[in-house]
Amino acid sequence: MTTTAPTITAGTEFRSIEGDENVLWKVTDVEPSGMVTVVGADETIEVEGEEFYSDYAGVVKRFPIEFVQGQVAREKALAGLFTRSADETKSFWDSMNVGDVLHYNDRRDSWIRGVVALTADGKKGFKGTALVGERSQGAIYSIGIDGTVHHGYDVRKILNGDIWVPRKGDFFEYASNNRSDVDPRTLPVLPLHPPAPTAEQAAEYALGGQTVRIRAALDDTAITIEERLALIRSILDGNA
DSSP, X not given: OOOOOOOOOTTOEEEEEETTEEEEEEEEEEOTTSEEEEEEOOOEEEEXXXXXXXXXXXXXXXXXXXXXXXXXXHHHHHHHHHHHHHHHHHHHHHTOOTTOEEEEEEETTEEEEEEEEEOTTSOEEEEEEEEEEOOOHHHHEEEOTTSOEEEOHHHHHHHHTOEEOOXXXXXXXXXXXXXXXXXXXXXXXXXXXXXXXXXXHHHHHHHHHHHHHHHHHHHOTTSOHHHHHHHHHHHHTTOO
């Protein structure tokens, strides 16, 4: 199939990479020779929350028309791809009912099982309820020397009841994704919390707790040395 090259006229806009900037150019003239004269747009660029003016604002440059046509065609294709993806994601969520079970693939062979729920603004989203699949123990939880349990990022989202709206391709239930070698719907739930400590572990955690409190006392610059020593003695005696 032959693709027709886009028409380039005065006013046509496109982007190209110049140095470390994705510059927006505006066509001012198309020469019979096939060269295109452009001028850099006066736009601001946001980087990590800060705005900067384009270094190419007002800069005049000339490109071969084939290059400009290629850039314009590429941008149109990407825009169409993003639009189709957004439309497909919307259709996916529209087809879901609140309470439907889904499996979100956050990394290879690791899934979050959850349900369709409503966000604060009434949109359908995903609320994780369990972890299934392969996941390192440290990604689920770790235990500090005082017995404090520190949960991983995904577990905290589940425990907090977070609701978010992933794209349709992140779910096993999306039509093109359910050819996985492993069906996450059949996988057992992974425990989110450690088992109750043994008597020996509880004793170790108690000593660890004293260590944590002593470190805090040593770092407390708001009290005098005498107060710090008294606090440490109280901790060692089990009174603080």
